[in-house]
Amino acid sequence: MISYTLKCDQGHRFDSWFQSAGAYETLRSAGHLACAECGSYGVEKALMAPRVSSAETPEKPDLTAPENETAGKIAKLRRYVEDNADYVGSGFASEARSMYLGATPERAIYGEANAAEARKLIEDGVPVAPLPFLPGKKAN
Template sequence: MIQFSLKCPNDHRFDSWFQSAEAYDKLAAARMVSCAVCGADGVQKAPMAPRVAASRETEARPLSQPRTAAEQAVAELRRRIEKGSEDVGRNFVREARAIHEGEAPDRPIRGEARIDEARKLLEDGVPVMPLPFMNPRKSN
């Protein structure tokens, strides 16, 4: 395992662990590394200092904090959505349709859908909307 300091195009800085330097390079080339704060892709390695512990007790380094009011609002929205909904992942389309048709219990869900699938749900009267952030499973 290797830890890299990373920076997104919006200047958010955060650390992430990867299986190896080669694994990071492969994920970055496939644009599968995204910002932990705003979800942007195009993340690059940032300069980092070697880790030298002054004592056995070290403080955890927090992730980059949202800087603007808009970033703070999106971060809060993400926390509220993640706390108040079930992540159904790639089963989103099937689950949303089942809820709409009364075949599954009514509850807030979130997950993944291709744009054509989301458009078809809307055309069929299933209320869905895109979220302004990346799915955490797809980040790093």
């Protein structure tokens, strides 16, 4: 696991964990990184100092505890979404559009859409919002 400090094009900074540097690059190039504060997809790595621990007191991060108040709120939102909405995976854009057009019954859903799909949904008036986390179904 690797932790990066990220920043969006609106100036917000936040930390996020990734399985590897390659996983970060894959998510970034696919347009799946969004700002935890404003939802902007203009997210890049910020300049950061390395975390170094001494051999005498090895530092073991507690990955279950939120790092700050915002992270705690995001964790609470994630639990609410996962408990109250259906995960539709990469079919999110088509499922949201189908519900908007009345072809399928409306229900709470979440999943993945790339930036182009999300932009088209918004342009067409389909009510969608980015989530400040990746779906747990895809997390390791």
